[in-house]
Amino acid sequence: MAKFFAITIIVIAILSAIPILRHTWVAPEDISTHGGLIDRQMSETMAEAGISFLAAQFILAIFIWKFSNRGPDAKVKTFPGGAKGLVIAAFLVVGVEVMALGIFGVKAWANVYLTPPSANAMPIQVQAGQFAFYFRYPGPDGRFGPLHPELINEGSQNFFGLDPDHDPDSKDDIVTAEMAIPVNKEIHLLMHAKDVGHSFFVRELRVQQDFVPGLDVSLHFTATKVGRYEIVCTQLCGLGHYNMKAYLDVMSQQDFDDWLKKEAAMQ
Numbered sequence: 001m002a003k004f005f006a007i008t009i010i011v012i013a014i015l016s017a018i019p020i021l022r023h024t025w026v027a028p029e030d031i032s033t034h035g036g037l038i039d040r041q042m043s044e045t046m047a048e049a050g051i052s053f054l055a056a057q058f059i060l061a062i063f064i065w066k067f068s069n070r071g072p073d074a075k076v077k078t079f080p081g082g083a084k085g086l087v088i089a090a091f092l093v094v095g096v097e098v099m100a101l102g103i104f105g106v107k108a109w110a111n112v113y114l115t116p117p118s119a120n121a122m123p124i125q126v127q128a129g130q131f132a133f134y135f136r137y138p139g140p141d142g143r144f145g146p147l148h149p150e151l152i153n154e155g156s157q158n159f160f161g162l163d164p165d166h167d168p169d170s171k172d173d174i175v176t177a178e179m180a181i182p183v184n185k186e187i188h189l190l191m192h193a194k195d196v197g198h199s200f201f202v203r204e205l206r207v208q209q210d211f212v213p214g215l216d217v218s219l220h221f222t223a224t225k226v227g228r229y230e231i232v233c234t235q236l237c238g239l240g241h242y243n244m245k246a247y248l249d250v251m252s253q254q255d256f257d258d259w260l261k262k263e264a265a266m267q
């Protein structure tokens, strides 16, 4: 019976490695300038974790095969020096492994979070609320008007709480339900949540950033391929979470200018 168990472990381990090795489930095409680094980090982590996983399963199977079903008279063997040395060794191995992954990953991380956006990056404000995203463009003056949470009114479509009658900077602000950006242009996202935690996830951009209530989160990226992509909320934020999404349209500069003009006319 124990030998059967050992073989089962080996079979399950190998079967679960096959789709990974065959690249059965791969991420969609990367359309960002920083995504290459993230993808490489992911596959390095997968290789490292995969080898450790297989090694652990094989060792477990060998031990079961070898040491189970020994007779009642068999002498109990103990590891020389007791378990203490082993525990310390395991602690060190896992610690070094996690640290090494962190050190190798720091470049991908720094690219997104530790370098500031360039001066000519295009700012877009993103607001997440149960259960929709809204986007705000600063308009020709390049400045966002201030927010007045008490003025937020879904009925009159004042999603951000703007007061264009009193704030000159708000007059030309453009609020949209879809996000359009020009291709090959750095985008600087300024993100905030209206109520609870949400997340901004675009698979193709390799961007997944949580919204944290009370915090202004900033993020920058450059999209390199024209197309229509889905933005989804990946933090369970309430009953309507499953339906919380918006679209990202990556356009040529010309198409983007036309789109923004059309949106501005509808404000």
Ligand SMILES: [Cu+2]
Residues within 6 Å of the ligand: 128, 129, 130, 131, 197, 198, 199, 233, 234, 235, 236, 237, 241, 244
């Ligand atoms: Cu959400």
